[in-house]
Amino acid sequence: VGVFLWSLGTFLGPQAAVAGLPLLCFSRFLVGLAEGFAPSSVTNVLSRVVPANERARAVAVVWGGMDLGSAVGLLLCGPLIALLGWHSVFYLFGFVGFLWCAAWPRFARRAVPLEGGAGEEEQVASEKETEEVPWGKVLRSVPVWAVTVAHFCYNWGYYTLLAWLPSYFEMSLGIDVAKSSFLTLIPYLAMTCMTPIVGPSADRLVDAGWSTTHIRKLFQGIAFVGAAVALAAAAFFTPATPAAATALSQPILVGLVTLTFLCQSFSRAGLYCNHQDLSPKFSGALLGLSNTAGALPGVIGVSLVGKLLDLTGSWSTALFMPAVAMQIVGLVVYSVFGSSRRRTWG
Numbered sequence: 001v002g003v004f005l006w007s008l009g010t011f012l013g014p015q016a017a018v019a020g021l022p023l024l025c026f027s028r029f030l031v032g033l034a035e036g037f038a039p040s041s042v043t044n045v046l047s048r049v050v051p052a053n054e055r056a057r058a059v060a061v062v063w064g065g066m067d068l069g070s071a072v073g074l075l076l077c078g079p080l081i082a083l084l085g086w087h088s089v090f091y092l093f094g095f096v097g098f099l100w101c102a103a104w105p106r107f108a109r110r111a112v113p114l115e116g117g118a119g120e121e122e123q124v125a126s127e128k129e130t131e132e133v134p135w136g137k138v139l140r141s142v143p144v145w146a147v148t149v150a151h152f153c154y155n156w157g158y159y160t161l162l163a164w165l166p167s168y169f170e171m172s173l174g175i176d177v178a179k180s181s182f183l184t185l186i187p188y189l190a191m192t193c194m195t196p197i198v199g200p201s202a203d204r205l206v207d208a209g210w211s212t213t214h215i216r217k218l219f220q221g222i223a224f225v226g227a228a229v230a231l232a233a234a235a236f237f238t239p240a241t242p243a244a245a246t247a248l249s250q251p252i253l254v255g256l257v258t259l260t261f262l263c264q265s266f267s268r269a270g271l272y273c274n275h276q277d278l279s280p281k282f283s284g285a286l287l288g289l290s291n292t293a294g295a296l297p298g299v300i301g302v303s304l305v306g307k308l309l310d311l312t313g314s315w316s317t318a319l320f321m322p323a324v325a326m327q328i329v330g331l332v333v334y335s336v337f338g339s340s341r342r343r344t345w346g
Helices: 002-011 013-019 021-035 037-049 052-084 087-111 120-127 135-139 142-173 181-193 195-207 212-237 249-269 271-278 283-298 300-312 315-337
Strands: none
Touching: 002 013, 002 021, 002 037, 002 087, 013 021, 013 087, 021 037, 037 052, 037 271, 037 283, 052 087, 052 181, 052 195, 052 212, 052 249, 052 271, 135 283, 142 181, 142 212, 142 249, 142 271, 142 283, 142 300, 142 315, 181 195, 181 249, 195 212, 195 249, 212 249, 212 271, 212 315, 249 271, 271 283, 283 300, 300 315
């Protein structure tokens, strides 16, 4: 349903634009609303069909696919617009979504094995799928709040960087992003490249007998600490003006930004697996809860960066240091209060 609705909203976008601003806004609202279904739905499917010792690689592949799709989409947009006009982007991407909807039922029937796929606990959970979410117990669970806070802090760095990097490169380093469009691909390509490394590495530790809680904290810790160090270094090396930049400023800062996203990809074996660990039965609801908190930085954080930039004129103060602070807060909260032990209600 989610894919169909956002494909419909995308496909109708050009016609909605012609019809007027209210319909255009509605079509984009439909896309955003429908996309909200995807993470929780995917998490529900994975918790039912993937064994616990393959969970991290499954999560990494799924979210890595989202990064890869973003990169491919960005690469296709330019040529499509040049050859067929901007309308073609909406029609093509919407049509591809409809094709996926047509093919998905066939794959979905194969996705839930009768035996041997999910663990015994997950099989039992899937049989009780109609059970209502015990929101009272969920909201009183400390590990649930720990992963929610971690999601918020992680996304603060992720969303603010995605939103402001083009402006940062242009205003701070004097890079013409229009002529260096590869820079917009850095986040997606960096995280995609880590997909075959992060998930399998975590699952090998599960097979080796490590505590799942320790694994999740280790990988999420790498995501937080690595990103915090890279962002702090970027704040230090950022020139006050493009004129103050040296010959090494551009490669150093591009490298540090890339390192930030490489480290953040470790969260795919950290907080993004944690919902399924806590409750295979209600993992989708738990992700929906933390993902709601995780969406707030896309509004609050992005806006705050702009206000701080207007007040201080400093990219280090406006963009990098708040993100560093959030990574540290997320690290402390998740390390102290996080857990992957299955809840009694889950």
